[in-house]
Amino acid sequence: MPTVIVATGNPGKLKEMQVYLTPLGWELQLKPKDIEVDETGTTFLENARLKAREVAIATNQWSIADDSGLQIDALNGAPGLYSARYGQDDHDRINRVLRELKDVQDRSAQFVCALALARPDGSIALETEGICPGTILTEPQGSNGFGYDPIFYVPSQAKSFAEMDSQEKETHSHRGVAFAQIMNQLQNLTLE
Ligand code: ITT
Numbered sequence: 711m712p713t714v715i716v717a718t719g720n721p722g723k724l725k726e727m728q729v730y731l732t733p734l735g736w737e738l739q740l741k742p743k744d745i746e747v748d749e750t751g752t753t754f755l756e757n758a759r760l761k762a763r764e765v766a767i768a769t770n771q772w773s774i775a776d777d778s779g780l781q782i783d784a785l786n787g788a789p790g791l792y793s794a795r796y797g798q799d800d801h802d803r804i805n806r807v808l809r810e811l812k813d814v815q816d817r818s819a820q821f822v823c824a825l826a827l828a829r830p831d832g833s834i835a836l837e838t839e840g841i842c843p844g845t846i847l848t849e850p851q852g853s854n855g856f857g858y859d860p861i862f863y864v865p866s867q868a869k870s871f872a873e874m875d876s877q878e879k880e881t882h883s884h885r886g887v888a889f890a891q892i893m894n895q896l897q898n899l900t901l902e
Contacts (some may be wrong), residue, residue, distance in 0.1 A: 712901035714827075717765035717775035718772040719743070719796075721767075722856025727776060729880060736895055741765050743755065754779060754791065754824035755839055762828035770830045772901050773826045778823040778857050778884060782846060784814045793858070804850060804861050817846040821862060821871075822885035824890065827899075836895055840888030844871075855879060 714736045718724050724740065733739055733822035739777030743848060747764045754777045763774035779793035789807070790795040797803035820843045827836040842864065850860035859871035864882055871879055880886040 713737045715773040717761045753879040757822040758826035763832040766828035767832040774827045782819040821884040823888045838891045840884045842884040
């Protein structure tokens with residue numbers, strides 16, 4: 711069975727990535743903790759490529775990475791690339807966003823997910839980007855998921871990400887959209 715390293719240190723992300731990757735019949739291994747990749751890219755795709763490439767080279771295995779983030783219109787796209795660095799933990803990051811949007815009327819936002827799959831030599835075999843439009847709630851709603859899920863509301867479903875079950879989030883989320891775009895290619899890929 712081909713081995714693929716999932717290049718993330720975020721347990722919530724890992725859980726969702728496993729849902730998409732498990733049916734492919736690959737042996738999934740978690741990124742070794744000592745491999746830290748500096749996210750120095752200027753786009754989500756650049757950072758996804760960087761993470762996939764560096765982990766692939768360090769382990770000499772195929773590697774898949776996800777770089778994602780929340781872009782809020784009223785904050786000129788922040789936290790964006792800095793979504794993971796916007797506070798010390800999820801609670802802190804959510805509170806910062808709510809504070810910065812206090813009394814702001816236009817609460818439109820989008821979640822972006824870039825995926826990159828690298829070969830053992832670090833070359834990129836596949837990449838894509840998925841987007842989910844939504845709005846930022848005035849207070850957290852729901853308890854599922856991770857990260858900013860409790861404050862990200864999807865109008866078409868009338869639910870926050872944290873109120874969706876895993877199947878609903880899979881259908882509508884940025885990550886679900888991104889994986890759907892490359893699922894055929896992933897299924898037809900020969901990993902060698
Ligand atoms: P890795 O780089 O190790 O994968 P990370 O948490 O640092 O993990 P990112 O740099 O891609 O990941 O940062 C993404 C941030 O956006 C992070 O704070 C996540 O919790 C959050 N995020 C990403 N996808 C999300 C989702 O589906 N729901 C809620 N928050 C999400």
